[in-house]
Amino acid sequence: MNPDAGGSSSATPPPSASQGAGAEEERGGKPVVVVLVGPPGCGKSTFAEAVVTGSTAGRPWVRICQDTIGNGKAGTKIQCLKAASDALKEGKSVLIDRCNLEREQRADFVKLGGTLHVDVHAVALDLPAKVCISRAVSRKGHEGNLQGGKAALVVNRMLQKKETPLLTEGFSRIMSCNDDGDIKKAVDLYNALGPSDSLPSGIFGQKSKGPVQVGIMKFLKKGDTSSVEKSSGPNITLSESKQGQQNPLPKHEKVEAGITCQMEVEKGLDDKKENEEHAKESDSDNVGSRTLAFPSISTADFQFDLDRASDIIVDTAADFLQKFDNVRLVLVDLSEKSRILSLVKQKASKKSIDSSRFVTFVGDITQLHTKGGLQCSVIANAANWRLKPGGGGVNAAIFNAAGESLQHATKKCADALRPGTSVVVPLPSVSPLHQREGVTHVIHVLGPNMNPMRPDYLKNDYTKGSKILHEAYNSLFENFASIVQSNMGKQNSKSGAEMSASGGTSPNDTKMKREDSHGSERMKKHKLLPPTMTAKQQHECTKANAPNYHDKSTVSSAAPNQAREGDNKKSGVVASKTWGSWAQALYELAMHPDKYKNTDSILETSDEFVVLKDLYPKAKKHVLVISRADGLDSLADVKKEHLPLLRRMHSAGLKWAQKFLEEDASLVFRLGYHSVPSMRQLHLHIISQDFNSTSLKNKKHWNSFTTPFFRDSVDVIEEIEQHGSATSSSDEKVLAMELRCHRCRSAHPNIPKLKSHISTCKSSFPSHLQQKNRLISLSTTMHMDCT
């Protein structure tokens, strides 16, 4: 408290209510800034128009639309700010009709409101992505010229970056509309808003999408005994647990000091009566709902070192159990001889972990209740990155046991996972796993992969691998804790109120809780979901844009990726390469060529590769031979074992070059790979050397085909034969090099001049290219035919 500040005259007028009111009276109203938040196709403009034209209460409204602000054409944010400022000064309320999905994009409008002492509202049009996409795709004559197939891409990309508006940004009111009904209600609300009326502050209409995570420490952490009864740990006797709440284990789950609970021990539970009794007791003390059963992550198919893995399991479990009382972890493996179980058991006992709250269990994770007598409401799945069933092991077993409903539920929650993250999927009650085993939640976890045959292979880098495995378990346990907390919140509304009240600064509980859940959503977005476009989004994008499997020969859009990589590093997830949304198209095609077989872009399909015309050809003839091997994304992944594949891809490329030469004998082809491809899934370019194409537009396009960035297929094959890998790939710096003719090597100041030059340059190709069949022309193919 600075007495000077309090006593000083209003050199800088504080945004006090009285001052604001005085100004309003002068202007005869109380303007407001309404920042619309939503992707293209969400109906922002319709909303704004409806408010502007439908106002029944006399409030003057101005729609500030960035798509039309420049004399009917798209303008800048600055123009919008200026227009908004002018309107507000005239006492008019404004609707900011631009996407405003990211905090930074809307910050200036919030600031403007602050400067002019008017309330700033956010209206988030949170319609389902597919609704926005389909609207954006099908609309005609859009002011911002965003329609058709590209709209899908744009919407998807924008939604990835979406940051839910927060009160802490400076909004006095945030309203979420989740469907057209909500939107109508919001329009009605603003239409009925008189010039001097104001709307209540706070957050309205937000759907709670997941378990609340913020505040969980307060709720479960040791030391906060107000809402959680402390576990008494291993010293409690079984009889004392009759009241249930205190002992995390029911008496039927006989946990030895050795902490391994084997199925044999539980055989007696097959007795129906006892089972019923068990179930009853479990229900009453609810231990099942506080138990997580999990398989060892990454140690099966992903071949993670068992010794290291067991250390990490014990470490993360110990940390977790120290932080949270009243929860139980069960490490499950099928075999009695399981080495990971025995290692974990050993290390856990050395570390003196509470053996009643961390147990190892031999059995089938999908039959813990019926066969093992264990009640575990939450089970973890060692998932694959696409969250798809199959593949064998625990993943296949869980998806099989849970039935289709798990697949559907999973799709609703997430589309893909990055190594080191997990996602909670509430298991529908129709699922056999729910009905039979009492599993209410499955948490999919993706760990690090040390298997060269699987995606995201870490090449035995255990520094990275261990970090990711740590992350994976931490993420799993945190998500588990959030489920427990959410359950307890449901059971005990008093505790929930305590949690909110203990938030302290919030004027009302509802607001606080909503903000919390909101924070949790953000956390979920940043931490749990993959930073790149989700598989579902990709799918929808592909559907909307098919065929969308063009090759992107530039890296011009790498910036957002890099930013996201930064985020990953922060959260401990280290990715070798982040593939953007469009970068997935070839992968999608390679995995499911049948889906696209009716497009004329696909020239040939085999078990090993797909040949297709590049959607944005950089020359008269430009096709791609795409490998269909999962996990083989670029030259960096190529090993000796892939040589036969590379040779066959080369042959396929040659065949197509020859076919094109039959049509146009003047062409010359080069076959090669980009050192650093923009799209995942290894693909070989077959490109004619005329570079006569309107799609070749910039320096990066040009340099990606005419500098050492382009790696001739023959050289790649030779290099792998000799060294086992493609070592001499050049980096992306060469893409910024000066523009030189690929024939005479003359330099040119810009793309148009260069293109003009190459259209007439008749120089022979550099001698280096004329060797080893790097160039394919009629003469070379004739020669090849002879030999």
Add this chain to the structure above:
DNA sequence: GTTCTAGAAC
């Protein structure tokens, strides 16, 4: 004044 590019925005 016109052309071109880089970067923002979609």
Add this chain to the structure above:
DNA sequence: GTTCTAGAAC
């Protein structure tokens, strides 16, 4: 990815 535009380059 494409479109658009401000400002650099000519």
